Amino acid sequence: MESCRSSLSLTSSNADAIRPESSHRLTGEVHVIIGPMFAGKTTALLRRIKSASNSGKNVVMIKSSKDTRYAVDSVVTHDGAKFPCWALPHLSSFRQKFGEDAYNELDVIGVDEAQFFDDLYDFCCNVADRDGKIIVVAGLDGDYLRRSFGSVLDVVPLADTVTKLTARCELCGKRAFFTLRKTEETKTELIAGADVYMPVCRHHYATGQEVIQSSKNVMGSRTITSNLEALPSLI
Numbered sequence: 587m588e589s590c591r592s593s594l595s596l597t598s599s600n601a602d603a604i605r606p607e608s609s610h611r612l613t614g615e616v617h618v619i620i621g622p623m624f625a626g627k628t629t630a631l632l633r634r635i636k637s638a639s640n641s642g643k644n645v646v647m648i649k650s651s652k653d654t655r656y657a658v659d660s661v662v663t664h665d666g667a668k669f670p671c672w673a674l675p676h677l678s679s680f681r682q683k684f685g686e687d688a689y690n691e692l693d694v695i696g697v698d699e700a701q702f703f704d705d706l707y708d709f710c711c712n713v714a715d716r717d718g719k720i721i722v723v724a725g726l727d728g729d730y731l732r733r734s735f736g737s738v739l740d741v742v743p744l745a746d747t748v749t750k751l752t753a754r755c756e757l758c759g760k761r762a763f764f765t766l767r768k769t770e771e772t773k774t775e776l777i778a779g780a781d782v783y784m785p786v787c788r789h790h791y792a793t794g795q796e797v798i799q800s801s802k803n804v805m806g807s808r809t810i811t812s813n814l815e816a817l818p819s820l821i
């Protein structure tokens with residue numbers, strides 16, 4: 587991982603940092619929005635980006651080109667709200683593709699589905715520390731096995747704020763902190779929606795994993811989903 591390069595130093599070049607034309611260098615911020623699927627992360631991100639845009643800031647949204655569930659050139663929330671965006675495989679290519687002059691004019695950058703970008707840490711460092719911009723990052727903190735997903739948690743030490751959102755447990759309606767995968771597919775990056783994933787509370791995550799495991803062992807994968815639907819009556 588490339589180390590974080592700050593534009594500030596204790597040498598004579600430090601004088602640049604306090605000149606008015608360079609003062610924007612001191613205004614960079616990193617904000618991180620995490621949570622399980624269906625927690626409203628993209629909605630929260632869009633709200634911040636639209637609010638910045640409405641107050642006259644230059645904004646842009648970036649999402650991973652791996653996620654083509656809704657549209658390649660828009661960020662779309664689960665409830666249908668849309669915003670134009672750049673779909674990229676890596677964040678490092680953004681500046682060059684967006685154009686140097688346009689990049690310099692940017693105030694706020696939103697990154698959706700941030701777990702799919704492995705160069706997230708360096709990008710956040712460069713955007714906030716070196717270029718003095720605000721970056722708002724939204725993504726899954728954990729995968730379906732509750733392991734750290736991609737580089738999202740790596741940027742927490744860089745962040746001004748971290749917001750963990752929750753969803754509603756699909757089985758009992760309580761607050762959901764985790765994403766349960768309803769199938770036996772074991773690939774970490776399985777991009778899908780409510781047909782494969784559901785938000786669950788701690789109790790139903792643990793119970794759900796048990797059901798999936800026993801279905802796999804005893805009955806085969808086809809019965810997993812119907813068994814999960816029967817979960818409330820099993821407890």
Ligand SMILES: [Zn+2]
Nearest residue numbers: 755758787790
């Ligand atoms: Zn529950």
